[in-house]
Amino acid sequence: MPGLTIGDTIPNLDVETTHGRFRIHDYINGGWAIIFSHPGDFTPVCTTELGKMAEYAEEFNKRGVKLLGLSCDDLQSHHDWIKDIEAFTPGCKVGYPIIADPTRELLKELNMVDPEEKDSSGAHLPSRALHIVSPDKKVKLSFLYPATTGRNMDEVLRVLESLQKSAARPVATPVNWKPGEPVVISPSVSDDDAHKLFPQGYQTADLPSKKGYLRFTNV
The missing domain is CATH 3.40.30.10 (Glutaredoxin)
Known part of the structure; x- marks a missing residue:
């Protein structure tokens, strides 16, 4: 089992x-x-x-x-x-x-x-x-x-905050993320919906593929 x-x-x-x-x-x-x-x-x-x-x-x-x-x-x-x-x-x-x-x-x-x-x-x-x-x-x-x-209790606290943010909104936390830093918007969220869900705005990384999947916002 x-x-x-x-x-x-x-x-x-x-x-x-x-x-x-x-x-x-x-x-x-x-x-x-x-x-x-x-x-x-x-x-x-x-x-x-x-x-x-x-x-x-x-x-x-x-x-x-x-x-x-x-x-x-x-x-x-x-x-x-x-x-x-x-x-x-x-x-x-x-x-x-x-x-x-x-x-x-x-x-x-x-x-x-x-x-x-x-x-x-x-x-x-x-x-x-x-x-x-x-x-x-x-x-x-x-x-x-x-x-x-x-x-490392700081790591336990960090991942807890990441989990709670992801539970509340369609976001994830990038590498080495710390509380207070920008998070990334889930790829399942369209740009139109992202503007509604995150009225504070977001920034899209300019990548060679020109695919706008890496979007950062503050929540």
Whole structure:
């Protein structure tokens, strides 16, 4: 069975978390969500990542995004670990729930298993996975990093803004795009419709083909 990927509906799993038990769809509740996994509690890279995710929580909140972490350790371990996370990243508060998955069953459902990393008993550990989920509960983007490489939260925020812009208008974001920079208008939009949809105007790149498909606008 293929793993969860872009376009799939996030499974409506019943999860036990540091904020109590709930179903994932109830937690998303018509908004955006970021679901991210970590290889283990009390591990160095994970500790830096969860602290940084907490530090960025307000930025995600401004964009209507809920955060949901996951690690294969139990709830008590999570609660104890949070103290270290908050101590390492001063001023941060881990206000988002973290799922406990000691049986490793949820990892498989969410396609967050690291095929190479195993614990001392030989059981697979979570990868450093992250899914961005839209209000319709579809996976819109997935990152899959090895345990040895920490993620870049600025990149998570950047791609989130790109996804939200594309969800709201027929636009896409070009290479190395950053929030505030021009976006490109979808080729499916005619020039006539582009003038109506983007009254602020747009610029068409002058290309050798003379095909006016590369149109930039600010939104």
